[in-house]
Amino acid sequence: MSTAVMPAGEKAAAAALRMKPPSRMGDWIFSGFTFLMAFTAVVLICVVGWQLWSGARASIQTFGFHFLVSTDWDPVNDSYGALPFIYGTLVSSLLAMVIAVPLSVATAIYLTELAPLWLRQPVISLIEMLAAIPSVILGLWGIFVMVPWLRVSAFPVLRHYLGWCPLFHGVIYGSCMLAGGTIIAIMIIPIITSVSREILVSVPNLQREAAYALGATRWEVTRIAVLSYAKRGIFGAVTLGLGRALGETMAVTMVSGNKAQIAASLFQPGYTLASVIASEFREASDLQQASLFEIGLVLFVVTILVNLIAQVILKTFAGATVKQ
Amino acid sequence: MINTATNHGFRKALSACVSVFTLVCACLVIAPLGLVFLHLLRMGASSLNVDFFTHLPTPSGEPGGGMANAIVGTLTLLGLACAFGVPAGVLGGVYLAEFGSPRINWSIRFLCDILNGVPSIIWGIVINGLIVIPMKGFSAYAGGLALGCLMIPLVMRTTEEVLILVPHGYREAALALGIARWKTTVHIVMKAAARGIITGILLALARVAGETAPLLFTALGNNFWNNDLSQPIAALPLQIYTYAKSASEDWHRQAWAGALVLVAFIFTLNISVRFLTRGKPVRV
Numbered sequence: 001m002s003t004a005v006m007p008a009g010e011k012a013a014a015a016a017l018r019m020k021p022p023s024r025m026g027d028w029i030f031s032g033f034t035f036l037m038a039f040t041a042v043v044l045i046c047v048v049g050w051q052l053w054s055g056a057r058a059s060i061q062t063f064g065f066h067f068l069v070s071t072d073w074d075p076v077n078d079s080y081g082a083l084p085f086i087y088g089t090l091v092s093s094l095l096a097m098v099i100a101v102p103l104s105v106a107t108a109i110y111l112t113e114l115a116p117l118w119l120r121q122p123v124i125s126l127i128e129m130l131a132a133i134p135s136v137i138l139g140l141w142g143i144f145v146m147v148p149w150l151r152v153s154a155f156p157v158l159r160h161y162l163g164w165c166p167l168f169h170g171v172i173y174g175s176c177m178l179a180g181g182t183i184i185a186i187m188i189i190p191i192i193t194s195v196s197r198e199i200l201v202s203v204p205n206l207q208r209e210a211a212y213a214l215g216a217t218r219w220e221v222t223r224i225a226v227l228s229y230a231k232r233g234i235f236g237a238v239t240l241g242l243g244r245a246l247g248e249t250m251a252v253t254m255v256s257g258n259k260a261q262i263a264a265s266l267f268q269p270g271y272t273l274a275s276v277i278a279s280e281f282r283e284a285s286d287l288q289q290a291s292l293f294e295i296g297l298v299l300f301v302v303t304i305l306v307n308l309i310a311q312v313i314l315k316t317f318a319g320a321t322v323k324q
Numbered sequence: 325m326i327n328t329a330t331n332h333g334f335r336k337a338l339s340a341c342v343s344v345f346t347l348v349c350a351c352l353v354i355a356p357l358g359l360v361f362l363h364l365l366r367m368g369a370s371s372l373n374v375d376f377f378t379h380l381p382t383p384s385g386e387p388g389g390g391m392a393n394a395i396v397g398t399l400t401l402l403g404l405a406c407a408f409g410v411p412a413g414v415l416g417g418v419y420l421a422e423f424g425s426p427r428i429n430w431s432i433r434f435l436c437d438i439l440n441g442v443p444s445i446i447w448g449i450v451i452n453g454l455i456v457i458p459m460k461g462f463s464a465y466a467g468g469l470a471l472g473c474l475m476i477p478l479v480m481r482t483t484e485e486v487l488i489l490v491p492h493g494y495r496e497a498a499l500a501l502g503i504a505r506w507k508t509t510v511h512i513v514m515k516a517a518a519r520g521i522i523t524g525i526l527l528a529l530a531r532v533a534g535e536t537a538p539l540l541f542t543a544l545g546n547n548f549w550n551n552d553l554s555q556p557i558a559a560l561p562l563q564i565y566t567y568a569k570s571a572s573e574d575w576h577r578q579a580w581a582g583a584l585v586l587v588a589f590i591f592t593l594n595i596s597v598r599f600l601t602r603g604k605p606v607r608v
Contacts, residue, residue: 023504030506034419037412040476041435048442051450106349114343115350123350130357132590134534136561137583140568141360144367144576186356193353217339240441247443249537250561254568274445274537281449281541296449300442307441311434 052300055293062287067294073260073276075284080291082298084260088177088270089299092252093245095181095266096188100245101238103185104192108234111193112200113222124197131190139254142183147174147255150182155267170265173257177270180256184245192241199233199317200226236313243306247299249274273299368584371577376585381547381563387574391582393549397464397558398586401543402529404468404553409475410525416476417483417521422509433484436477445537447473452541464550464557467543471535475528482524486517523600530593534586536561560586 059067063080070081107127111120151174162168203226211225227234257269258279273295281292375390382389420429447470455466490513498508514521536559539545544556545566560582567579 026507027505030509031419031423034415034423038416038419038424038432038480040412040416041432041439041480044439044473044476045435047454048446048450051453052446055449055453103349103353106346107353110343110346110350114346123354126354126357129591129594130354132530132534132594133357133360134536134561134586134590136534136536136565136568137364137587138360140564140579140583141363143568145359145363189353217335219339219342220335222342243441247441247445249443249445250565254565274443277445277449278537278540281452282544293449293453296446300446303441303443304438307438310441311437315434 048300052293052297056290056297058287059290059294063291067291068298071260071262075288078287080288082273082291082295084262085271085273085276085295086298087262088180088256089246089272089274091177091266092180092184092256092270092272093242095178096184096245097238097242099182099185100189100192100241104189104237104241105196105234107189107193108196108200109222109227111197113226114218124194127190127193130186131194135187135248135250136254138183138187139251142179142251142255143175146183147179150174150179159267166264167266170267172267173269175255175257175269176267177256177263178266180252180270180272181266183251183255184248187248187251188241188244191244192237195237195240195314196230196234199230199237202233203229232313233317236310236317239306239310239313243303243310246306247274247303248272249278253278364580364584364587367577367580371581372584376578376581380549381578384570384572384575389578391558391560391563391578391585393546394558394560394563394582395585397543397546397550398533398560398589400464400550400553400557401467401471401539401559402533404464405471405475405532406525406529408469408472409479409528412472413476413479413528414483414521414525416480417487417524418509418514420480420484421487422513433481436481439477440481443537444474444535445540448538448541451538456542459554461554462542462544462556464543464553464555467539467557467559470538470542471532474532474535474538475525478528478531479524482527483517483521486520486524487513489520490516519600523597526593526597526600530590530597533590533593534561536565540565 059080063070067080067082068086069083070079071083072079072081073084074080111123115123151172155172155178158168159172207225207229208221211221216224252272253275256272256275258271258275259269260271260276261268263270277292277296277299281289284292375388376392377390377395378392379388379390380393381391416432420432424432451466451470451473455469456462459466494512494516495508498512499505503512539559539562543559543562545562546556546558550557564579564582564586567575567582570576
């Protein structure tokens with residue numbers, strides 16, 4: 001066919017075909033640049049690990065493995081061990097989990113299975129507001145409101161009824177492990193509640209309907225059809241909460257007394273890994289600073305592991321599209 | 325089954341009991357929020373005055389003074405955090421949504437979620453080791469960088485989620501017109517999702533605005549105006565922390581006032597996010 005008789009449309013198409021394709025240079029540069037930016041996530045993790053490691057090297061060389069099992073924390077004689085802080089972190093987080101997990105899971109159940117529809121969104125918003133309160137402000141409230149109340153009203157009652165148990169025995173200090181655990185619980189309740197709620201929402205309605213059809217009561221439906229289906233996901237939510245609890249810093253530092261000791265009684269002051277960094281890092285130098293870096297390294301490794309477990313559970317939970 | 329009639333009654337009663345129990349738990353979860361607010365409003369409002377917004381802190385023991393420098397300091401730090409965190413976060417999110425292979429994206433997403441779980445105090449000592457020790461001094465830059473590092477994974481994830489929601493037809497239409505891929509991404513996809521991207525940035529800002537731990541060993545705090553970003557700078561959370569630990573009644577009152585201002589600021593950010601996303605549930 002000669003060009004003379006070609007219709008206008010085909011002529012334009014032929015012209016378009018003769019045009020040079022647009023340069024791919026811009027695309028390469030742009031996608032390469034965005035890749036670099038996405039890669040910062042990898043870089044950040046490596047930088048944090050490397051910096052903690054290099055900061056802690058002096059302490060690792062001096063104390064070796066002994067650092068993790070020694071109870072010494074003696075800046076005067078330059079002898080350091082992390083056991084009281086590891087103990088403090090474990091106990092306060094455990095207390096927080098004991099308080100927070102039942103409350104959060106029950107609230108999540110209430111919000112998905114029982115609450116009237118008009119009430120759900122307002123309560124969810126309130127819990128989100130609780131999550132938005134900064135740690136330091138909860139700590140401020142802890143110092144001036146919660147700790148005095150616990151010391152005067154709650155702890156004497158606990159000691160009166162549970163004093164036979166070494167955990168609730170002895171002198172009552174206001175700022176103590178139990179106060180620290182309580183404030184951590186308040187801080188991790190929102191995350192456990194909202195993640196478990198999303199897990200429960202993702203349970204297919206067929207599950208519930210099948211249980212109702214068998215004549216189950218409301219609680220039985222929740223227990224048999226919903227919770228047994230969602231328990232893996234809820235375990236993931238709880239693990240995520242544990243990760244947050246282990247690293248909680250400001251509020252715990254403000255209410256838990258900060259004394260490097262291992263005491264049976266929960267009324268005694270305690271010290272966590274994050275707290276000791278927050279209160280001693282600024283004045284520390286040389287070996288003490290290296291020891292604080294090593295404490296940071298311990299905290300980093302533990303929280304990474306806990307979060308890793310939580311993410312793997314949540315990401316492999318069937319059918320869940322959980323956002324944090 | 326033992327006795328169906330009584331058994332049924334028992335089951336219904338149990339169900340009712342559990343319902344009440346979960347309701348009580350929900351109330352207990354909300355209670356701290358109410359209590360914190362009550363005290364914030366009562367203590368904060370009574371100590372808040374014009375001086376608080378216009379004056380510098382007074383030396384210990386002297387009454388009066390305010391936190392003007394800390395308010396400006398917090399805003400400065402947030403600005404620096406945006407400068408460090410937003411480009412990396414947004415462009416990283418673009419990569420995850422528009423380019424890249426599923427495998428790389430999965431691992432970067434996973435790392436972001438892990439990074440979100442790193443305790444903020446860790447960022448404080450890491451930035452201290454990386455910036456403060458080599459530069460021989462605490463600085464606003466270090467504080468901003470610490471907050472920026474906290475923002476990166478948050479912004480990256482929200483940006484990605486928002487971009488994925490942009491319909492594929494938009495991209496196809498632009499590419500069919502012969503527009504280069506990067507121009508399509510910048511001018512069409514990101515423009516369509518701009519509201520959502522800004523929402524993500526505001527949420528990340530609200531999240532880091534109250535952070536104290538990363539600033540303790542980076543921005544340090546300052547009782548005076550800061551004219552030089554390579555010098556220590558004051559921040560509201562730091563000031564609240566310092567005042568809360570002190571023994572002075574006057575400082576305690578100031579701490580409550582500061583807490584009220586900080587919470588009001590954070591909630592304003594959160595509410596403006598609600599406003600931005602109102603009526604557009606898709607673009608969250």
